[in-house]
Amino acid sequence: MYRAPVGTHDVLPPESAAWQAAVARFADRARRFGYGLVVTPVFEHREVFQRVGASTDVVRKEMYEFTDKGGRALALRPEGTAPVVRAFVQHRPAVPWKVWYLAPHFRYERPQKGRYRQHWQLGAEVLGVDDPEADVEVIALAHGFYRDLGLGRVRLLVNSMGDAESRPAYLAALRAYLLDHAPALGDEFRERVEQNPLRVLDAKTPAWQAVLDGAPRLDQHLGPAARDHFAAVQAGLTALGIGFECAPRLVRGFDYYTSTTFEFVSDALDAAQNAIGGGGRYDRLAEDMGGPPTPSIGFGIGIERVLIALAAEGADAGSAAALPALDAFVVDAAGDGVATVVVGELREAGLAADRAYGGRSVKAQWKLADRSGARYAVMLGARAAERGVVGIKDLRAPDAEQSEVPRAELVAWLRRATAITPGPPTTDRPPGAIT
RNA sequence: GUGGCCGUAGCUCAGUUGGCUAGAGCGCCGGGUUGUGGUCCCGGAGGUCGGGGGUUCGAAACCCCUCGGUCACCCCA
Numbered sequence: 261m262y263r264a265p266v267g268t269h270d271v272l273p274p275e276s277a278a279w280q281a282a283v284a285r286f287a288d289r290a291r292r293f294g295y296g297l298v299v300t301p302v303f304e305h306r307e308v309f310q311r312v313g314a315s316t317d318v319v320r321k322e323m324y325e326f327t328d329k330g331g332r333a334l335a336l337r338p339e340g341t342a343p344v345v346r347a348f349v350q351h352r353p354a355v356p357w358k359v360w361y362l363a364p365h366f367r368y369e370r371p372q373k374g375r376y377r378q379h380w381q382l383g384a385e386v387l388g389v390d391d392p393e394a395d396v397e398v399i400a401l402a403h404g405f406y407r408d409l410g411l412g413r414v415r416l417l418v419n420s421m422g423d424a425e426s427r428p429a430y431l432a433a434l435r436a437y438l439l440d441h442a443p444a445l446g447d448e449f450r451e452r453v454e455q456n457p458l459r460v461l462d463a464k465t466p467a468w469q470a471v472l473d474g475a476p477r478l479d480q481h482l483g484p485a486a487r488d489h490f491a492a493v494q495a496g497l498t499a500l501g502i503g504f505e506c507a508p509r510l511v512r513g514f515d516y517y518t519s520t521t522f523e524f525v526s527d528a529l530d531a532a533q534n535a536i537g538g539g540g541r542y543d544r545l546a547e548d549m550g551g552p553p554t555p556s557i558g559f560g561i562g563i564e565r566v567l568i569a570l571a572a573e574g575a576d577a578g579s580a581a582a583l584p585a586l587d588a589f590v591v592d593a594a595g596d597g598v599a600t601v602v603v604g605e606l607r608e609a610g611l612a613a614d615r616a617y618g619g620r621s622v623k624a625q626w627k628l629a630d631r632s633g634a635r636y637a638v639m640l641g642a643r644a645a646e647r648g649v650v651g652i653k654d655l656r657a658p659d660a661e662q663s664e665v666p667r668a669e670l671v672a673w674l675r676r677a678t679a680i681t682p683g684p685p686t687t688d689r690p691p692g693a694i695t
Numbered sequence: 696g697u698g699g700c701c702g703u704a705g706c707u708c709a710g711u712u713g714g715c716u717a718g719a720g721c722g723c724c725g726g727g728u729u730g731u732g733g734u735c736c737c738g739g740a741g742g743u744c745g746g747g748g749g750u751u752c753g754a755a756a757c758c759c760c761u762c763g764g765u766c767a768c769c770c771c772a
Contacts, residue, residue: 318771533772589732623726
């Protein structure tokens with residue numbers, strides 16, 4: 261028997277309803293924020309991703325690389341920003357370019373809870389804007405998405421990586437400090453410091469942490485421009501009522517980040533994989549790829565982790581979705597082909613309708629109707645047909661009597677009946693939602 | 696790449712020092728109701744015991760190898 265490859269997984273109904281709901285809510289929110297959908301290839305030339313940084317684990321050891329029959333060196337998308345920037349540089353749309361995406365991401369690593377070789381990310385990017393308002397906007401977009409889903413135990417961490425003027429001085433100070441302590445902390449520590457001292461900042465090793473407590477702080481080495489930008493971002497978030505914590509050691513995984521970085525963490529998840537979304541500014545990436553200077557910011561959200569966080573909070577991921585079930589299940593006791601026509605009519609009228617196949621017994625069809633979750637069963641029988649009526653029963657009412665409706669009025673009747681049914685909850689602000 | 700734990704029916708699991716035809720619950724299919732679900736009753740289908748090799752009169756069980764799952768480390772979504 262074949263199984264999905266290591267680290268990949270299938271998403272099936274009914275669990276896929278939560279997946280679908282998350283995507284739908286993000287898409288709607290992105291639309292309201294003025295973002296258009298961008299769809300880029302699943303694979304790119306390897307160099308596109310190598311631009312995100314030679315010292316990042318994603319590039320060093322997690323790329324799904326392959327060579328095609330033409331000898332081209334390609335790689336499956338390990339992160340979402342590089343392809344979007346590549347598309348921007350290639351097509352040169354007018355700025356600000358505001359786009360969102362839904363895309364599978366690939367990283368060759370050992371799977372565990374909340375970490376997969378293929379996972380899905382929702383993301384948004386704003387290219388060509390250096391105004392801190394853009395930072396605030398994309399953060400608000402992500403923040404609102406979590407709130408839409410009813411996630412409560414989410415914290416927003418923000419930091420500034422500094423800019424071209426302030427970063428080198430800080431890096432020098434940090435490196436000098438860390439190398440002073442390197443002899444006591446071993447080769448791995450030293451290696452990382454030499455490759456990219458920033459990558460040491462978020463290390464979890466207690467011994468390293470102790471040293472880091474005395475390390476020069478990023479937020480105290482910001483130049484005037486970077487400091488003003490970061491202050492404006494914080495002011496904007498506050499104005500929108502979005503709570504956040506400054507996290508001076510938040511550095512994130514990619515080398516391209518500059519200035520603002522942020523991460524959403526779920527306290528309902530184990531600390532190892534508690535990041536349910538994150539991003540930041542990448543003001544020089546477009547230029548690195550051969551485009552014009554294009555200050556930009558964006559983020560990615562891992563759908564699987566969001567769903568795990570929802571489950572961990574005990575929130576009903578399905579209710580966040582509340583995808584409408586079937587309006588009607590048609591039971592065919594006549595076997596004269598009318599069922600095909602009736603189901604067709606209902607569907608064309610905008611109702612959700614289904615039926616059984618394979619000439620099953622009436623009893624079996626009723627069981628299927630019940631299990632389908634449909635609101636109503638529509639009974640087609642030969643005797644009733646002679647009088648021009650169909651039977652209707654409310655499957656959600658335990659003691660419901662079956663009533664009769666003229667065949668000609670079936671669509672109108674169901675439309676009316678389902679219209680008064682409470683629809684999906686309009687969760688403007690569910691209980692426990694993050695603020 | 697390293698380490699822990701785990702592989703028996705579609706799912707969750709039981710299976711005693713190695714010993715009858717490998718079981719249960721749920722799910723699925725059919726019947727009880729010759730045209731009526733959800734409750735109840737009856738019946739049925741479904742298993743190369745992850746795979747290969749070995750030990751033994753005899754292996755789901757013991758040994759070796761292998762594949763897979765899962766969790767953790769590094770790091771990330």
